[in-house]
Every structure is written in C-alpha cells, then in structure tokens.
Amino acid sequence: MPILKVQTWAGISKEKKRDFVETLTREAVRIxxxxxxxxxxxxxxxxxxxxxxxxxxxxxxxPDK
Amino acid sequence: MPILKVQTWAGISKEKKRDFVETLTREAVRIxxxxxxxxxxxxxxxxxxxxxxxxxxxxxxxPDK
Amino acid sequence: MPILKVQTWAGISKEKKRDFVETLTREAVRIxxxxxxxxxxxxxxxxxxxxxxxxxxxxxxxPDK
Amino acid sequence: MPILKVQTWAGISKEKKRDFVETLTREAVRIxxxxxxxxxxxxxxxxxxxxxxxxxxxxxxxPDK
Amino acid sequence: MPILKVQTWAGISKEKKRDFVETLTREAVRIxxxxxxxxxxxxxxxxxxxxxxxxxxxxxxxPDK
Amino acid sequence: MPILKVQTWAGISKEKKRDFVETLTREAVRIxxxxxxxxxxxxxxxxxxxxxxxxxxxxxxxPDK
Structure with a gap:
C-alpha cells in the first residue's frame, strides 16, 4: 500500500536508484x-x-564542479 | 475541475495516450x-x-522480453 | 504498475469513489x-x-447552490 | 535538495511519522x-x-479488524 | 494549461489562499x-x-509560539 | 517550508524558468x-x-503554429 517518491536532481546512478528502492522498501516494511x-x-x-x-x-x- | 493523472512506465504509444485521455475524460464527465x-x-x-x-x-x- | 490519481473537489460520495476505482481500474487493465x-x-x-x-x-x- | 514523500493510509501514529522522517532523512543523506x-x-x-x-x-x- | 501547486503547512487563512490564487494566476499569465x-x-x-x-x-x- | 510546483508544457526557456523561480519565491516570502x-x-x-x-x-x- 505505501507509495514512496524520491524527488532529486536528474542524473543519479542506477546503483543509487537500486539503493533507494531496496532501502525505502525495507524501512517501509519495518515501519x-x-x-x-x-x-x-x-x-x-x-x-x-x-x-x-x-x-x-x-x-x-x-554549479557543477 | 477534475485533474486525472496516470503514472505508468515510459514508452506507451500515442494511441494509448489518446485512449487514456478520451476514456478518462468521458468517465470523469459521467461520474x-x-x-x-x-x-x-x-x-x-x-x-x-x-x-x-x-x-x-x-x-x-x-525485464523486457 | 499504473497509478491513477483523481484530484477533485472534496465531498464526493463513497459511491462515486467506488465508481472511479472500478472504472479506472477496468480501463487501465484494458489499455x-x-x-x-x-x-x-x-x-x-x-x-x-x-x-x-x-x-x-x-x-x-x-458558489454552492 | 531531495524531497521524499510517503503516501500511506491515514491514521499512522506520530511515532511512525517521526520514524519515517528520521529514517528517510538518514538514508537520503547516506545515498x-x-x-x-x-x-x-x-x-x-x-x-x-x-x-x-x-x-x-x-x-x-x-476491512479494519 | 499551467497547473501551479503550493504545498505549505496547514492552517493558512482564506485571505492568503486568495492572495496565492490571484498572484500565481497573474504571474503565470505574464510569464x-x-x-x-x-x-x-x-x-x-x-x-x-x-x-x-x-x-x-x-x-x-x-514549535508554535 | 513552502514547495511550489509549476506543471506546464515542456520546452519553456531557461529565462522563463528563472522568472518563475524568482517570482514565486518572492511572492511566497511575501504571503x-x-x-x-x-x-x-x-x-x-x-x-x-x-x-x-x-x-x-x-x-x-x-497544434504548434
């Protein structure tokens, strides 16, 4: 049932996306x-x-470094 | 007054977009x-x-087939 | 996978909510x-x-009539 | 910069809200x-x-138990 | 065509809501x-x-003062 | 605290984006x-x-002219 949305600057890596999905799912399940x-x-x-x-x-x- | 938003995986065809717009408008008008x-x-x-x-x-x- | 959101003025009846849920689900499944x-x-x-x-x-x- | 939104059924406790805020902030900072x-x-x-x-x-x- | 949404803490007055609606509409029309x-x-x-x-x-x- | 979101047709210029950001920030600060x-x-x-x-x-x- 919960929907979690992350709004962030464009261009994050696939690994960070996977990390967000795994982490937010685990924490939502816990909470x-x-x-x-x-x-x-x-x-x-x-x-x-x-x-x-x-x-x-x-x-x-x-500005990007 | 109503706003209907469809969140779906990217890449749906123009025909499906038109179908969603026509259908959701018709049904919102009815309801x-x-x-x-x-x-x-x-x-x-x-x-x-x-x-x-x-x-x-x-x-x-x-994964895409 | 699709998420459909209806934004409308507050106060619609439970029957209209059920109608929206049934109709939008049926049409999303079709499309x-x-x-x-x-x-x-x-x-x-x-x-x-x-x-x-x-x-x-x-x-x-x-204004409400 | 990131905004994280949790959509969930109404009625969650203040403790769970605090848990979401602390946890999602910590994980966003990490990621x-x-x-x-x-x-x-x-x-x-x-x-x-x-x-x-x-x-x-x-x-x-x-239905609620 | 533009939709402008203001997310703010609950409890703002009707006057402030009217101010937001008038101001954001005027500025969107201009821009x-x-x-x-x-x-x-x-x-x-x-x-x-x-x-x-x-x-x-x-x-x-x-905390509220 | 306030978040203001503008939904508009894709393709507006950087100048118009800056105008929206400056104007909406100034007006939100005022209101x-x-x-x-x-x-x-x-x-x-x-x-x-x-x-x-x-x-x-x-x-x-x-249609675009």
Whole structure:
C-alpha cells in the first residue's frame, strides 16, 4: 500500500536508484509492518535547471564542479 | 475541475495516450457530471528503472522480453 | 504498475469513489493489458477553497447552490 | 535538495511519522551525500476509502479488524 | 494549461489562499502569455506533523509560539 | 517550508524558468512571511502529447503554429 517518491536532481546512478528502492522498501516494511510486494518506490529525476532554491535556479546556485 | 493523472512506465504509444485521455475524460464527465472542458488528464511516463516494486527495480523484476 | 490519481473537489460520495476505482481500474487493465492487482487508484479530495480557477477561489467562482 | 514523500493510509501514529522522517532523512543523506538540512520529508495520509487496489476500495478489500 | 501547486503547512487563512490564487494566476499569465481561464492553482495544506525538515518533525523543530 | 510546483508544457526557456523561480519565491516570502531559503520551486515540464484537455491530446487540440 505505501507509495514512496524520491524527488532529486536528474542524473543519479542506477546503483543509487537500486539503493533507494531496496532501502525505502525495507524501512517501509519495518515501519508499517506491510509486505514488500505492497511497496511502490518512484524516483522522480528533476533537471537541476528545473529546481529553484532560495530564488535561484540550482544550476546557478550550485554549479557543477 | 477534475485533474486525472496516470503514472505508468515510459514508452506507451500515442494511441494509448489518446485512449487514456478520451476514456478518462468521458468517465470523469459521467461520474462528476461536469463539462469535458473542465477535465485535465496528465500522463506521467516514468522510466522502468525509476520504478521500484517489492524492493527491486522494475527493469530487473520485469525485464523486457 | 499504473497509478491513477483523481484530484477533485472534496465531498464526493463513497459511491462515486467506488465508481472511479472500478472504472479506472477496468480501463487501465484494458489499455495497458495489465492485471487488476497491479492498478492503484488514489482519490485526492481538495477543498473548493484550496482550488483556484481563472484567478478566483472556486468557493467564490462556483458558489454552492 | 531531495524531497521524499510517503503516501500511506491515514491514521499512522506520530511515532511512525517521526520514524519515517528520521529514517528517510538518514538514508537520503547516506545515498546522496547531502546535508540533513537539505532533506524534506512529506507524509501524505490518504483515507482508506480514497485508495483503490485491484478495483476495490481498500475499506472493502482490507476491512479494519 | 499551467497547473501551479503550493504545498505549505496547514492552517493558512482564506485571505492568503486568495492572495496565492490571484498572484500565481497573474504571474503565470505574464510569464507564459496564456489566458487566466487556463490557469489552475492548487493549495495543498500539509499538517506540520506530516512535514519533516533536517530529520525532525516540524511540530518539534518549529514549535508554535 | 513552502514547495511550489509549476506543471506546464515542456520546452519553456531557461529565462522563463528563472522568472518563475524568482517570482514565486518572492511572492511566497511575501504571503507566508518566510525566508527565501525556505522556498523550493519545482518546474515539471510535461510533453504536450502527455497533456489532455477536453478529451483531446494538446498536440492535436493546440497544434504548434
């Protein structure tokens, strides 16, 4: 039953996606005492240019190194 | 007034999108007795790799045939 | 796998909720050729006062008769 | 920067909410290597009657014991 | 066509809701050069207890004065 | 604390994104009397083909000139 959504800057690796899915599923099962099959995890990758923080585009506030 | 959103794996055809828009609009008009012009339908295509089910990435739990 | 969300003014009846769940599940199964057990339907009831249309609160633009 | 949202049936305890906030923040910090202050967690409690599974209202498919 | 959603702590006044609807509609019309009738504004009031910041429930991190 | 999300047709310019981020942050700070650092703005670009209005795909109801 629970749906967990992660909104993060676009470009995270497949390994990090798998880590989020495994971790959030395990923790949701623990906290809600539900079956893993009931848990949905969605990863919403948002381009840095489409994310504003403190009035600035994140591409400008946090330029890639 | 109603907004209906469909979250599904990325890659569905234009015909299926049109089917969803026509069908969900028709059914929302029937159920809510509102005008078709009031209905918004959004289709959110989510990459299979960004969708977790039962603790696994869907690209791995449901590999493309 | 598909998640369908209906955002509508708060206060719809249980019968209409059941109608939405039955109808959207049936149509999603038809369009995506998936199992009914894979379909999640969420109904997000939003108070009319929290919904703006054409620059007005809906409680004022569409007063209850 | 990350926002994590948990959609679950309404009525979970304050302790479970705190557990979700602490756990999801800790894990997001670990996975994304970001500061805890950057992490937002939202808990969206959805009435069981507003959640459909396999074509049924969850109040009917999973009646409270 | 644009939908603008405001997620904020529950309990804001009707005047502030009207201000958000009027302001966001006016600014969306200006930026996107669309008609006011095309703009939807949704205000999602989230209880402070359901909002986590820096690993804490906001009811505890920002207690009401 | 507030999160403001703009859902609009895909393809808006970087300048319009910056305008949305600056404007929505400034107005949220004014209305909610919060700090700019507390405001998150997300821009969700949705392909015209994935947006339905009055039962039609927007690519067909509003063809590009």
């Amino acid at each position: 809600l005492d539900c079956a893993p099959e009931a848990v949905t995890v969605l990863i919403d990758e948002i381009p840095k240019e489409n994310w504003g923080a403190a009035g600035e585009l994140c591409t400008e506030r946090f | 809510l007795d509102c005008a078709p012009e009031a209905v918004t339908v959004l289709i959110d295509e989510i990459p299979k790799e960004n969708w977790g089910a039962a603790g696994e990435l869907c690209t791995e739990r449901f | 995506l050729d998936c199992a009914p057990e894979a379909v999640t339907v969420l109904i997000d009831e939003i108070p009319k006062e929290n919904w703006g249309a054409a620059g007005e609160l809906c409680t004022e633009r569409f | 994304l290597d970001c500061a805890p202050e950057a992490v937002t967690v939202l808990i969206d409690e959805i009435p069981k009657e507003n959640w459909g599974a396999a074509g049924e209202l969850c109040t009917e498919r999973f | 996107l050069d669309c008609a006011p009738e095309a703009v939807t504004v949704l205000i999602d009031e989230i209880p402070k207890e359901n909002w986590g910041a820096a690993g804490e429930l906001c009811t505890e991190r920002f | 909610l009397d919060c700090a700019p650092e507390a405001v998150t703005v997300l821009i969700d670009e949705i392909p015209k083909e994935n947006w339905g209005a009055a039962g039609e795909l927007c690519t067909e109801r509003f």
